[in-house]
Amino acid sequence: MRLVEVEHVIALVRQRGLARILVELADRIEEDYLRWGEFDKSPRYAAHSPHGVIELMPIADCERFGCKYVNGHPANQAKGLQTVIGFGVLADVGTGYPLMIAEMTLMTALRTAAMSALAARHLARPGARTMAIIGLGAQSEFQAVAFEALLGISELRVFDVDPAATAKFLVNMRDSGLHIVATDTAGEAVEGVDIVTTVTADKRSATVLSDNMIGSGIHINAVGGDCPGKTELQAAILDRARVFVEFEPQTRIEGEIQQMSADFPVTELWQVIAGEAPGRQHADDITLFDSVGFAIEDFSALSYLFDATTDAALHREIDLLVRPADPRDLYGMLQRQLEPEPAIAA
């Protein structure tokens, strides 16, 4: 069975380049969204605590099963730990045998950014060139690179409540070629932009964006509100916006729309991608991708990784699965392994 570790994902990025991987991942996610009906879908399992959430995100089509373990612990960062850490498994539906275990922390940042940019490609005004990013933590640079690669965003206006996060972002992006302006408030960051990405981490109903900051025609990519009691937008913005979600039953629990009534109108994004529902209808529409992260995106990422890491330098074979000569003789296999080594004659 294949193990794809952090070093292997880094080697893959070195080989292919980050922008190319983001584009390929977005294509893979789009292909999987187009076969929406083929997937066995459910909202994710979530174990909540005062510290954060631990989630399992299973999904299957008729050939493969994928599942990601992932957390969300906003206070981790102050302890020198990641807010979001994960790993995943891909299995063969025909036998139930796992095919691969893979790191899914870098891959989550990659697939989230690819998904965000894919949604914006379908929803933002054509010709969008400027984006604000609010929240400059682990996910932020991946968002910037994905929006440049998939939409041609060339100017960023960025804000974080922590100046150290802003400084880190500016250093990491200094050779990107993007024109970047750091601002003192979220309000200043969103002034005049085509797209706003909110990607903050705070375990509460925050108001990262208030209604008066949002002008007509803007596309909002709301990434950080992804858990009950953890939102980023003032509800009045949602009243003015056309709202697009990944999987409605999950987003009703976890997304920005948890603030709204159960019949608040939303459109599942796959319908827009498949041409079955309209996306943006007018240049002055406010469109909102209420992103929470859905299992299909991880399935796409795991399948992509499985196909991309066949080279021996990009994975390790591990001995996780038993192989008795007779499948029914599991006990005998164990007994034979326990037998004492024959004494070596002097």
Ligand SMILES: NC(=O)c1ccc[n+]([C@@H]2O[C@H](COP(=O)([O-])OP(=O)(O)OC[C@H]3O[C@@H](n4cnc5c(N)ncnc54)[C@H](O)[C@@H]3O)[C@@H](O)[C@H]2O)c1
């Ligand atoms: N929707 C998805 O698919 C998806 C996927 C991955 C992560 N996430 C979520 O995205 C968020 C960011 O994840 P991360 O790994 O980058 O976290 P992180 O802890 O590394 O960074 C979060 C940043 O937000 C900043 N911040 C907090 N409150 C703010 C505010 N009010 N205004 C401006 N900045 C603020 C913090 O200072 C920090 O720099 C988390 O909430 C995470 O759960 C969502």
